[in-house]
Amino acid sequence: MPKMNLSHFEAAILFALFSSVVLGVITKRTDSERLRYGVRCFAYFVAALIGLGWLMKLGHG
Amino acid sequence: MATNVKTQAAAPPARNWYGIVFLAWLVPGAGHFLLKRPGRGALLLASVAIMFLLGLMMRGAMFQPQTGDVLTTIIYCGGFLGDLASGLFYLLTVWLGYSQPDMPGHVHDYGTKFLVAAGLLNILAMVDAYEIATGEKE
DSSP: OOOOOOOHHHHHHHHHHHHHHHHHHHHOSSHHHHHHHHHHHHHHHHHHHHHHHHHHHHHHO | OHHHHHHHHHSOOOOOHHHHHHHHHHSTTHHHHHTTOHHHHHHHHHHHHHHHHHHHHTTOOOOOOOOSSHHHHHHHHHHHHHHHTTTHHHHHHHHTTOOOOOOSSHHHHHHHHHHHHHHHHHHHHHHHHHHHHTTSOO
16 A cells, blocks of 8 residues: 655645535535535634644744 | 324334444444435545545554553543444454554654544444434434
8 A cells, every 4th residue: 555645734634624524414404504514614624724833833933 | 182293203213223323333324325315425434434544544553452541541542442433444454464553753643643533433423323213313
């Protein structure tokens, strides 16, 4: 099996994507609600990722 | 009369949820396929399978249960349960001899987390299958 090398950002985006899909699928009652919730979860993941990334960068000086 | 109608509506459908939850553990998404939700089952199967595969391709380590201080017990036993929750993916990987030591480096670290997270997402899928099987959810 080939070894995969991903950056922090790529790995975290993939994690966010698949987690959002599952959270969307299992949480709501209609397909449109599921889609909206999944997209919102993904947006929150990405916002937290970028926000925490900047926080760590600024914290390190 | 109204009370009778309410009681009938609240009664859960008679379904063997044990088998459905077991199959949902063994093959991610299988519970949803059995419950005639193929689209959702396919999304769950794809998400868990891809996440598990990515974890393997990043050479993530599988947890073995260890006891010691509280933190060690929680991390290693919890991690083992998370890995085990991937069902057939975990069993096949172990049977085929995958053994990756815990190594330094962010890629290995992400791989280990992806393997555990795949199992945790499958637990969410199992809970959803249970709720559908017992009629708590559509």
